[in-house]
Amino acid sequence: MIGRRNPFVAREGMPFLAVTLIGTGVAWQYAGVNYSIPLAMLFIYFVLVFRDPRRDVPAVPLGIVSPVDGIVVGIGLTDKSVLNGEAHKIIIRVNSLGTYTARCPVEGKIMDFRGARLHKQVPGETAGLWVRTDENDDVVLQFHGHRFGLAPRAFLRYGERVGQGQRCAYLRLTRFAEVQLPINGRVLVTAGQRVAAGSDVLAKLPHA
Incomplete structure (x- = not known):
């Protein structure tokens, strides 16, 4: 695709x-x-x-693709998420000369981060997207380490459908991207691995 x-x-x-x-x-x-x-x-x-090249999105319906160009610098667990209980997290250091536009990790519907913040599930300063797939799996993309106060800017709205690998936000000067997925999902990458936005598969959701 x-x-x-x-x-x-x-x-x-x-x-x-x-x-x-x-x-x-x-x-x-x-x-x-x-x-x-x-x-x-x-x-x-x-x-x-500002380069934003086209990317070939792999035909992996339940795969989670990398949202950014960069290097995987951390893999672990977190309980500070909109996901119920613990979740896998994959942290990627963004290549500042990689693609300027972030890609959505999965296909699904954009959920409301603001409502999650009201229930204190997500820090108020978090910049990112929450996507729910058609199988009701939740995947969260967060950005950290903004330079000069320039946080990434999403151009998708709550309730919109989004495709896997679709452009979803301008990265601006952010340093790190974090992808969170259900605990019963399977992480496929390792620390130190280089990944390309919209092309490389980071993990798979559990409904395979």
């Missing part, structure tokens, strides 16, 4: 690219090559930061 058509660069990055590209042209025209080089390098940097 291939994700829907989308520009190679995330829409949130378009203004930055436009400004630096125009600035490069103006500097070249009126100030010379030497003055345009720094802006050209900044343009290339923005292309790398």
